[in-house]
Amino acid sequence: MATQLTSAGPGRRAPHGGRHRTEPYIVRDSAPVTLTGLTAKVVLLGLAAGIAVWAAFPLVEARAWAGLAILAGTTAAIFYLYLTRRHVPAKYLVPGTLLLIAFQIFPILYTASTAFTNFGDGHRGNKAEAIVAIQTASVTQVPGSTEYALAVATTGDPATGPLVFLVTDPATRAVYAGNAAGLRALPEGEVTVNSAGKVTAARGYTVLDAGQASARSAEITAFAVPTPGGAIRSSGLSRAYEGKATREYAEACDCVRDTATGRTWTADEGAGAFVAADGERLAQGWKVGVGLANFSRVLTDSTISGPFLRTLLWNVAFAVGSVAATFALGLLCALALHTPRMRGRALYRVLLILPYAMPSFAMLLVWRDLFNTDFGLVNRLFGLDVDWLGGVWSARLAVVLVQMWLGFPYMFLVATGALQAIPRELTEASTVDGAGPWQSFRRVTLPLLMVALTPLLISSFAFNFNNFNAVYLTTEGGPFPADNPTAGATDLLITYTFRLAFGAAGAQYGFAAAISVFIFAIVALLSAVSFRRTRRQEELYA
Structure with a gap:
């Protein structure tokens, strides 16, 4: 798009009776299109279209029409935005905004919404899926059951992909592929069957060999393919049978009956489970909203609320102690290397950031062995006999020391940068006014450092508050009291939550x-209070 402006130009005589002859000046409001820019735009828009198509199929399969509409609208808006010459600021804001929504806002909202449900092991799908799971799990072989030649396959990775039973009907030699949704006949030209009737190859499937099938034997044993008369289950790794379900769902009473014992479980829509008269629940349930029940359980269940509060206090102490220790050591090293007279400062700085460059996962495991009571280097080096990870306070001290070693290089780097940003004239002026080194540091250097570093200290506090690896890889939350094996002395809220939610009772998302x-x-809350204090510092030293 271009705009034409007219001007007679300075010093130019106007012909034709004094009128100025106008000449066009073209003012462009956009950069010229280049081949490189056009290629990049086509590639990126093609990538966006590919991602949209990839995401659309699961949404269509799940009949999530609202999500599909949002996806289509977002994709159309992206194409419009980057194919027009208008809305230049939005072209820069949209990518960051979309990433913020995808990786920050959406996970927060999804987690918050999940907190009001019973989502977890046994409560993952809907009610219809739970009924199918109950019936297929109760399948047993009965006299006269049809037996099939079985080949175990998958549509993905042999070690982790979804299982598929490739079964051959002994009467018709027809081959079927069975998954959790049911059976599907396979065309004769797409499968290869050996003389024993077992499928050795099938188009679109990876047939597992004996070793691969043995590695997943537990999954294969539990797997069942629903059929109108019951379900097909494995009998070993090469045979399968079509059994009959002993538990049937009766829509009239909205209940499940065991045909062998006559026992009945009635649907409880509030709990998302089938419950018997004596309170027994079937393992397979469905996902329902439970309101504030999960939050109430945290506050009212004495077995959870008591350890929760104790863990919270230690969690705050650990986060504060870790930040204070790493900041003090990092600042001390930065001050020592800030002196111009020191030689080899570059080498020292490289050596000091080595812990920051090493993988923390591996270093935490190394430190766990260093604190070992019997053969750990710490006890041997200092001639001690301390059970570092077995005592309450020694384990807590060990965790803080490990985190200090891992975290001080970061504080050293940011403190070095902040020190270099402080004009030397300020410290020299304080010296001229008669201030000693300590007074100059406390009255001039430290306040200016805190203005720059307080936001980083707050973010470090938030990180250490949820520092799962530092605790779980070092002490696993222990030591544990004899009366409560779920809450250890060094547990943070995040590790305590992990143990409660994913412990022996199964996943409780x-x-x-x-x-x-x-x-x-x-x-x-803690971050908001800290940021308010930071604003006061900025106003004071502005």
């Missing part, structure tokens, strides 16, 4: 999400 909301609220 809804409950874990509720505790995560508590953690989010605590960190947000």
Whole structure:
């Protein structure tokens, strides 16, 4: 797009009776289109279209029409935005905004919404899926059951892909592929069957060999393919049978009956489970909303609320102690290397950031062995006999020391940068006014450092508040008291939550999400208070 402006130009005589002859000046409001820019735009828009198509198929399969509409609208808006010459600021803001929504806002909202449900093991799908799971799990072989030649296959990775039973009907030699949704006949030209009737190859499937099938034997044993008369289950790794379900769903009473024992489980829509008269629940349930039940459980269940509060206090102490220790050591090293008279400062700085460059995962495991009571280097080096990870306070001290070693290089780097940004004239002026080194540091250098570093200290506090690896890889939350094996002396809220939600009772994602909301609220509150104090510092030293 271009705009034409007219001007007679300075010093130019106007012909034709004094009128000025106008000459066009073209003012462009956009850069010229180049081949490189056009190619990049086509590639990026093609990538966006590919991602949209990839994401659309699961949404269509799940009949998530609202999500599909949002996806289509977002994709159309992206194409419009980057194919027009208008809305230049939005071209820069949209990518960051979309990433913020995808990786920050959406996970927070999804976690918060999950906290109001019973989502977890046994409560993952809907009611219809739970009924199918109950019936297929109760399938047993009965006299006269049809037996099939079985080949176990998958549509993905042999070690982790979804299982598929390739079965051959002994009467018709027809081959079927069975998954959790049911059976599907395979065309004769797409399969290869050996003389024993077992499928050795099938188009679109990876047939597992004996070793691969043995590695997944537990999954194969539990796997069942629903059929109108019951379900097909494996009998070993090469045979399968079509059994009959002993538990049937009766729509009239909205209940499940065991045909062998006559026992009945009635649907409880509030709990998302089939419950017997004596309170027994079937393992397979469905996902339902439970309101504030997960939050109430955290606050009212004495087996959870008591350890939760104790863990919270230690969690705050650990986060504060870790930040204070790493900041003090990092600042001390930065001050020592800030002196111009010191030689080899570059080498020292490289050596000091080595812990920051090493993988923390591996270093935490190394430190765990260093604190070992019997053969750990710490005890041997200092001639001690301390059970570092077995005592309450020694384990806590060990965790803080490990985190200090891992975290001080970061503080050293940011403190070095902040020190270099402080004009030397300020410290020299304080010296001229008669201030000693300590007074100059406390009255001039430190306040200016805190203005720049307080936001980083707050972010470091938030990180250490949820520092799962530092605790779990070093002490696993222990030591544990004899009367409560779920809450250890060094547990943080995040490790305590992990153990509660994913312990022996199975995954309880809804409950874990509720505790995560508590953690989010605590960190947000502490961070808000800290940022308010930071603003006061900025106003004071502005």
